[in-house]
Amino acid sequence: MSRLALKVDVDTLRGYTCGVPRLLDLFAKHRIRASIFFSFGPDNSGKAIRRIFRPGFVSKMLRTKAPSTYGWKTLMYGTLLPAPLIVPSDPSILRRAYDEGHETGVHAWDHVYLQDRLGGVSKEEYLSLYEKARALYAGICGRDPDIVAAPGWQVSRAVLEAEQELGVAWASDVRGFSPFLPRFEGRDYRVPQIPTTLPTMDEIYGLPGINDVTLPKAWLDGMDKEWNVLTLHAEMEGISKLTLLENFLNMARALGVEFHTLGEYAKEAPLPRCAIVAGKLEGRAGRLALQQEIPAEER
Numbered sequence: 001m002s003r004l005a006l007k008v009d010v011d012t013l014r015g016y017t018c019g020v021p022r023l024l025d026l027f028a029k030h031r032i033r034a035s036i037f038f039s040f041g042p043d044n045s046g047k048a049i050r051r052i053f054r055p056g057f058v059s060k061m062l063r064t065k066a067p068s069t070y071g072w073k074t075l076m077y078g079t080l081l082p083a084p085l086i087v088p089s090d091p092s093i094l095r096r097a098y099d100e101g102h103e104t105g106v107h108a109w110d111h112v113y114l115q116d117r118l119g120g121v122s123k124e125e126y127l128s129l130y131e132k133a134r135a136l137y138a139g140i141c142g143r144d145p146d147i148v149a150a151p152g153w154q155v156s157r158a159v160l161e162a163e164q165e166l167g168v169a170w171a172s173d174v175r176g177f178s179p180f181l182p183r184f185e186g187r188d189y190r191v192p193q194i195p196t197t198l199p200t201m202d203e204i205y206g207l208p209g210i211n212d213v214t215l216p217k218a219w220l221d222g223m224d225k226e227w228n229v230l231t232l233h234a235e236m237e238g239i240s241k242l243t244l245l246e247n248f249l250n251m252a253r254a255l256g257v258e259f260h261t262l263g264e265y266a267k268e269a270p271l272p273r274c275a276i277v278a279g280k281l282e283g284r285a286g287r288l289a290l291q292q293e294i295p296a297e298e299r
């Protein structure tokens, strides 16, 4: 019997206001607890258009039908339209996720800013952006957040140091194969990483043979690890692909898959020391943080 934990990234205002409530309805119906990471501040999605100059970005936008997934308005936020604040637009949505028992944490204050400039963001700047999200979260949920997930699977020394300084319980910043304690650029860190193990919908949807009917099976076939984690995007699985997600959940249940949370993994899984390295994944533009095994003699 395999295990699966669902992680949800909320990147945009539309994903937050439209996608999250529908995902919460679906999770309630299926009695699933998920781990949901929110972008709190400005939705600067329009600025992501800068990534058009990166290899792979245009083909991904076309393959995933980005304009209809994200909505044209979203693609203009921060450029032609002012950037709206995400969580302050309706604090009751975050509160509902919290009240319904989901693990909730910080994805970013400004997703586009952090994803595009992470290498240039100092620990102090990261902490000051995090503080804005923390204050909002605390005002809404009545306690501080204690879990984080980096936007775009980007880490840096500054981010890992900040997470350690903040004392977060665990982080989900990378792509990999099982929970671990990270070593990055030769330094060891204490905050466990719970990596995403499965490809995301936007990475594989539209590839040859992968469509609305076949994607659930592709995910099920990919669940060959002991600690499987699937990342969903509120903008996609929460809106236009909600039916596909429900089909997947039904198929998984029928096969006896057990649903867990990333936080449960952090408590139950062994945490060997593994490296985080920069690398590429099929279907995703640019480089991202990948888990890599460390030979026994170097651990």
Ligand SMILES: [Zn+2]
Binding pocket: 009, 010, 011, 107, 111, 151, 152
């Ligand atoms: Zn994200």
